[in-house]
Amino acid sequence: MDAVPARPARIQDVAAAAGVSVSTVSNVLNRPERVTARTAERVRIAVAALDYVPHPGAAGLRTGHSFAIGLVLPDVTNSFYARIARGAADAAYDHGYSLVLCHSGDAPEREQGYFSMLVEQRAVGVVVVPLSADPGRLARLRERGIPLVLADRAMTDREGCSASVDDIAGGRIAVRHLLDSGARDILVVNGERGIRQCSDRYQGARQAVRSHRGARLGQVVAERMTVAYGTEIARGLTDLPDGVFCTNDFLAAGLCRGLAERGVRVPEDVQVVGYGDLDVATFGATTLTTVRQPVEDLGRAAVEMLLDEIDARADHLHETRVFAPGLVLRDSTRPPADH
Amino acid sequence: MDAVPARPARIQDVAAAAGVSVSTVSNVLNRPERVTARTAERVRIAVAALDYVPHPGAAGLRTGHSFAIGLVLPDVTNSFYARIARGAADAAYDHGYSLVLCHSGDAPEREQGYFSMLVEQRAVGVVVVPLSADPGRLARLRERGIPLVLADRAMTDREGCSASVDDIAGGRIAVRHLLDSGARDILVVNGERGIRQCSDRYQGARQAVRSHRGARLGQVVAERMTVAYGTEIARGLTDLPDGVFCTNDFLAAGLCRGLAERGVRVPEDVQVVGYGDLDVATFGATTLTTVRQPVEDLGRAAVEMLLDEIDARADHLHETRVFAPGLVLRDSTRPPADH
DNA sequence: CCGGGTGTGAAAAACGTTTCACACCCGGTC
DNA sequence: GACCGGGTGTGAAACGTTTTTCACACCCGG
Known part of the structure; x- marks a missing residue:
């Protein structure tokens, strides 16, 4: 009316x-x-x-407090980052804050541009999924005293909180599951050595094998972590292992397809474990047993640590939260033998 | 120092x-x-x-202008919406605005909650990917006079701009390609009739078939648009068509796998076209010819129309931008015969 | 040398809120 | 009966800008 x-x-x-x-x-x-x-x-x-x-602007003017928190990540289109965004958005919503999406798109100068923007907006804090490990790039925010939390990467200098998943544990449970299910000759199909996630997952695999007498571990490195390269690797395999741990579901899905082409049965002849529980894990003829990471929790925890830092200020203790991954059992492995 | x-x-x-x-x-x-x-x-x-x-708050207090624009969508984790978000974020960044991510998660009350939040924040405008077509839910923003643009859905009441892709055209080019490549007995594997995208794509398919003498069109409806259901449908097919148009790449990927199981060759025996150019289109043994939608453009255009409305105010004309999809040729179809 | 026009910079009000300090009223206590 | 104190409500300043109005100095022509 x-x-x-x-x-x-x-x-x-x-x-x-x-x-x-x-x-x-x-x-x-x-x-x-x-x-x-x-x-x-x-x-x-x-x-x-x-x-x-x-009017929040007017209120903020008086109180010096705003309700914007920034989320800076390389690419929303990547499902991993999207899941972080979802968790972060949920947490922000629950606490009455608004989340500013900053899509740095793999460009360092854009990342810096967003940092400047967040400084201008007087963002109350920022969650960053950093492009590189170099802490120097965070300087712009640091010198302004804007609280900062890293997601998917541990804070190297103890100057802030961070939330990440334990990739070593992930590699360990993946390979331990293969061993428990009867595999002894384990092959790791890995991504490039330089990627921290890849080397961590391999390290976990080594730990699992080491504590199991009679088990062997091999490794092959894929140029890129895609379905196509996974298939390629399956085709090139000379003597087959009885268990394969792919450090990424794309590789695993491709590998399964390549094995099927050769008439190798999964899991009867070779068992396969992937990593990430991506959509692709359920697309193939045999669904993939894989390691699931609590990625939403990463985003949620990051925002919550941020808010704690903002509230507590003086007596806030920086925290490095590490989340444990879990195993999703599907058709590409056999059920573990009872003990 | x-x-x-x-x-x-x-x-x-x-x-x-x-x-x-x-x-x-x-x-x-x-x-x-x-x-x-x-x-x-x-x-x-x-x-x-x-x-x-x-200090933007202080400036906004004086000028009455803020730099926040809202992006409300059902789920960032869905790659379609994520692509909208990416386009929107890019456009917002280019124009110096910040984008507030609002993840309504399929919950109407949460969508309303975000609308209220955006009203509080004095957002300068909002891009909405609405949960349902009901324009009533947009009332909260409307009555506040906050400019509004719909993405992925045409504005029904001409009360604002909208950006969407032409699904009828998409269905048409998909099926026209099948016809051009020699198929005559076309089957549409569709999602539920109630979904606007699905009925539009089917309508486009009908148009293509109608203008081609000697061509036939059939339809089968999948309960859900997943890889698994696509495979199921392939298994259940009694007399094979020579061309299949799946209104979704998941269905197409599953269908191809199901056909392969039966020893049916793609594209020699049956040609298949998918829709969406999702990642899954390149995961299978034969890569999928599919319809690619310019989704990022949707988000970008939505933000830009919003900004135009904000700048022009009085003499802004509401616009309903419709983007044309394109065809991506891959291995699941034969090259078109020359004319 | 004076006056008018022009261009540069300053003073002050306004935006919408929060919060501090104070005023008031009431009942209870000495 | 006066004083005190707690509980409610008010006035006014302050937050950091933008913008309008205004004063002043300067330059140039008459």
């Missing part, structure tokens, strides 16, 4: 409508215990009638 | 450092033509020395 209001109602309008002072309205909204139930009720009615919504 | 500044510099500090008035500093920053080059230079030096960054 009302026309579109030319301008939204201000606190002053509410005060006038309720017949109280501006400060009383503010008190009702921010410190209800300081005001009589009767007055508060009157004010609340006026608020509702005028559809009054406080 | 400086310690972390207790508080960021204000415009007043800059004025003092440069030996000019506050308003001059503001003029240098916002209307440089109103001030002497010499003075401007002095001010700029002071700005750099103090690392001064204007």
Whole structure:
């Protein structure tokens, strides 16, 4: 029935409508215990009638507090990062903060551009999935004193919180499962050595094999971690292992297809474990046993640590949270033998 | 070398450092033509020395203008929506706006919650990928006069801009390609009839077949649009068509696998076209010819129309932009015969 | 040398909120 | 009966900008 209001109602309008002072309205909204139930009720009615919504810019001006937190990541299109974003968005929503999506797209200068933007916006904190491990690039935020949390990468210099998943443990449980299911000759199909995740997962695999007498471990490195390269590797294998751990589901899916082409049966002849529990794990003829990472938790935890740092300020302890991955059992491995 | 500044510099500090008035500093920053080059230079030096960054909240308070635009979508984890987000983020970045990620997660009440949040934040505009076609749910934003653009769905009531892809055209080019490549007995493997995209794509398929004498069209509806259901359908097919158009790449990938199981060769015996150019299109033994949608453009265009509406205000014309999909040729179809 | 026009910079108000300090009223206590 | 104190509410300043209005100095022509 009302026309579109030319301008939204201000606190002053509410005060006038309720017949109280501006400060009383503010008190009702921010410190209800300081005001009589009767007055508060009157004010609340006026608020509702005028559809009054406080102006956060003005409030922030006075309080010095804003409600924007930044999320900087290389590529939302990558499902891993998207899952981080989802977790972060959920946590931010739950706490009444808004999440500013910053898509750095693998370009360092763009990452820096976003950092500047977040500084300008007076973001209250930033969650970063960094492009590289170089902590220097975070300087722009640091020197402004903007709290910072790293996701998917441990903070190297103890200057902030971080949330990541334990890739060593992931490699360990993957290979331990192969061993428990009867495999003895294990092959790791890995990505490039330089990638931290890859070397960690391999290290976990080594740990598992080492603690199991009679088990052997080999490794082959794929140029790129794609389905096609996985297939390629399966074709090139000369003597077959009885268990394969691919450090990525794309490789695993491709490998399974390549094995099928050769008439090798999975899991009867060769058991395969992938990593990541990506969609592709369920696309193939035999679904993949794989390592699932609690990626949403990464984003959620990052935001929550950030908010803790903001609230606690002085007595906040930087924390390096490491999440444990889990195993998803599907058709590419046999059930473990009972002990 | 400086310690972390207790508080960021204000415009007043800059004025003092440069030996000019506050308003001059503001003029240098916002209307440089109103001030002497010499003075401007002095001010700029002071700005750099103090690392001064204007407080957007304070500025917005005065100007009534903010730099936040909202992006409301069902699920960032879905690659389609993620691509919209990427396009939107890029466009927002280019224009100096920040994008607030709102992850409604298929929950209407959460979508409403985000709308309220965006109203509170005084967002300057919102891009919505709506959960349902019901325009009533957009009321909260409308009554506040917040400009609104729909992505992936045409605005039904002409009350705003929208960006979407032409699914009818998509179905048409898919099936026309099958016909051009020699197929005559076409089967559409579709999703549920109620989904607008599905019925549009089927309609496009019908158009293509109709304008081609001697061609037949059949349809089978999959309960869900997944790889598994695609395989299921391939297994259940009694008399084989020579061309299949799946309205989704998951179905297509599954179908190809199912056909392979039966010893049916793709594309020699049956040609297959998918839809979406999802990752899965390149995962299988035969890569999928598919319809590629310019999804990033959707997000980008949505943001740009929004900004136009904000700038132009009075003389802005609502626009319904429809993007044309294209065909990606791969191994699941034969090359078209020359004419 | 004076007056008018022009261009440059300054002063001050306004944006919408929070919060501190204070005023008031009431009941209870000495 | 006066004082005190707790509980409620108000006034006003402050947050950091932008923008309008205004003053002043300078230059040039008469």
